[in-house]
Structure formats: structure tokens, C-alpha cells
Amino acid sequence: MNLYSLLKPERINLDLASRKKQEVLRELVGAIRKNEDADLLVSTLLKREDLGSTGIGKGVAIPHGRSLVVDKLELVVGRSKEGVSFDAIDKKPVHLFFLIVAPPQDPGNQYLIILGRVAVVCQELLKRKAYEKPETPEEFIKLVKEIEGKL
Amino acid sequence: MSEEIKILLELQHLDYMIKDWRNDETRKQFQKIGFKVEDDPVQMLLKKREKLAERINKSLYQMYERILSRYKDWAIVPVLNGFCGGCFSKVPTELSGQRKVINNCPNCGRFIYWD
Numbered sequence: 621m622n623l624y625s626l627l628k629p630e631r632i633n634l635d636l637a638s639r640k641k642q643e644v645l646r647e648l649v650g651a652i653r654k655n656e657d658a659d660l661l662v663s664t665l666l667k668r669e670d671l672g673s674t675g676i677g678k679g680v681a682i683p684h685g686r687s688l689v690v691d692k693l694e695l696v697v698g699r700s701k702e703g704v705s706f707d708a709i710d711k712k713p714v715h716l717f718f719l720i721v722a723p724p725q726d727p728g729n730q731y732l733i734i735l736g737r738v739a740v741v742c743q744e745l746l747k748r749k750a751y752e753k754p755e756t757p758e759e760f761i762k763l764v765k766e767i768e769g770k771l
Numbered sequence: 772m773s774e775e776i777k778i779l780l781e782l783q784h785l786d787y788m789i790k791d792w793r794n795d796e797t798r799k800q801f802q803k804i805g806f807k808v809e810d811d812p813v814q815m816l817l818k819k820r821e822k823l824a825e826r827i828n829k830s831l832y833q834m835y836e837r838i839l840s841r842y843k844d845w846a847i848v849p850v851l852n853g854f855c856g857g858c859f860s861k862v863p864t865e866l867s868g869q870r871k872v873i874n875n876c877p878n879c880g881r882f883i884y885w886d
């Protein structure tokens with residue numbers, strides 16, 4: 621399964637404004653849901669963060685959760701030039717976010733497959749800081765497509 | 772949306788998470804990706820669940836538990852275009868006038884709410 625085909629330009633924010641955990645989750649969630657649905661998603665994601673940060677190091681975080689506010693898997697990308705303090709395992713600020721929200725009932729376990737795929741693609745995006753180069757969401761998707769073509 | 776509905780929804784989302792962390796395959800995948808977590812994430816989530824459950828009245832919580840144990844999947848569902856999100860039967864229109872109170876689907880008994 622390809623990531624790039626799940627990415628949508630309107631769900632890619634290459635210039636996040638937030639600098640803190642809760643705010644950045646809200647900003648990311650804002651790309652898919654508003655109002656009470658967004659509150660519910662943020663509170664769920666924060667509970668997940670309480671178990672241990674989804675900041676897996678080297679400036680990448682993959683916040684994730686299941687929710688009935690989505691009926692299919694949703695992916696949001698965020699990039700921060702300044703970096704966000706996210707309690708990452710290496711304590712470094714996070715510059716690249718992939719938010720994954722999956723429905724509770726998920727035939728074929730797409731959630732886990734996509735989580736794994738995101739982790740792999742992120743490692744490639746980190747090489748020579750490739751993720752810093754795209755200037756538009758479309759360019760970002762193109763970059764992910766190129767990366768996946770070589771996997 | 773009433774406070775009770777919000778808490779029930781939060782509870783249900785926590786239950787999705789607990790289910791994932793109890794699943795060996797899921798847990799292995801989380802580890803493989805590089806997520807580092809508490810020694811006993813399920814225990815930690817259960818504590819959160821307990822605290823959340825204290826915020827709604829006991830009979831409502833017990834009803835949540837009963838519905839969940841009956842259907843396994845979900846106890847509270849949205850009404851989508853007039854249909855119950857759990858059993859897909861038509862929700863009587865007179866119920867849609869009572870959005871502020873918690874209702875149960877007359878067909879399947881799950882809690883229903885309007886977005």
C-alpha cells in the first residue's frame with residue numbers, strides 16, 4: 621500500500637505555527653475535523669502521548685489513534701521549521717509530523733500497515749533532510765512518491 | 772453535545788486504545804516502529820479509564836459496560852443521516868428533537884448521539 625496515494629494537499633501543512641505538544645496536535649487535527657470531533661481526537665491523542673511520546677527521534681513524530689469520527693484512515697502531514705517540543709525519545713524538537721487516525725473497525729489492519737509504512741518513509745525523508753525541500757504540498761507528495769518508488 | 776455524551780465517547784476511545792495495546796501483533800508493530808512506552812501501558816490506560824468512569828453516574832456507566840459486553844464493538848454511536856451508526860436502522864424522528872439528552876437506539880440499544 622502506497623502512502624502517497626493517501627496524501628492530500630489540503631492535509632499537508634508545511635509551515636506549522638504551533639510550538640507545543642497540545643497545540644500542534646490541535647493544528648494537525650484541524651486539517652480533518654473541527655469542533656467537538658476535534659476536541660475528542662486531541663484528547664485521545666494526548667492520552668496516547670501519556671503512555672510515551674510518539675516522537676521517535678531525529679525530529680519525527682507519528683501521533684496516532686483510532687476514532688469513530690473518521691470512516692476511513694486519514695493522514696495529516698505537518699512540518700515545522702522551528703521545531704516543536706514533543707518530549708521525543710531523544711529530547712530533540714520535532715520538525716516532521718505524520719498524524720494517523722483510523723476508524724475502530726479496520727479490516728485488513730490498514731492502520732498497522734500504514735503506521736509501519738510511515739515509519740519507513742520517514743527514515744528516507746530524514747536523509748539529507750529531504751523533507752525540508754518541498755515548497756508546496758504537491759511537491760511533498762511527489763517526494764514521497766519518489767521515495768516509495770525506490771523502496 | 773452533553774457532558775455525559777462527551778465522557779462516554781472519551782471512554783469508548785480509551786477502550787479502542789486498550790484493545791490495541793492488549794493485542795500482541797499490534798504491540799509488536801508499535802515496538803518495531805520505535806515507540807517507547809511505559810512498562811505497562813494497559814495498566815496505565817485502565818487507571819485513566821477508572822478516573823473517567825467516575826465522572827459519569829454509575830447507572831450510565833453500567834449501561835455502557837452492558838452494551839459493550841453485548842456488542843463487543845461499540846456502545847455509543849453517531850446518528851448518520853437519521854440512521855443508527857451501530858445497527859443502521861432508522862432512528863425515530865421524535866428522538867432527534869432531544870439532542871441534549873442521552874438516548875438509546877430503540878432497535879439495538881446502543882447509546883446514540885447527533886454530531
Ligand SMILES: [Zn+2]
Nearest residue numbers: 855858876879
Ligand atoms: Zn441501533
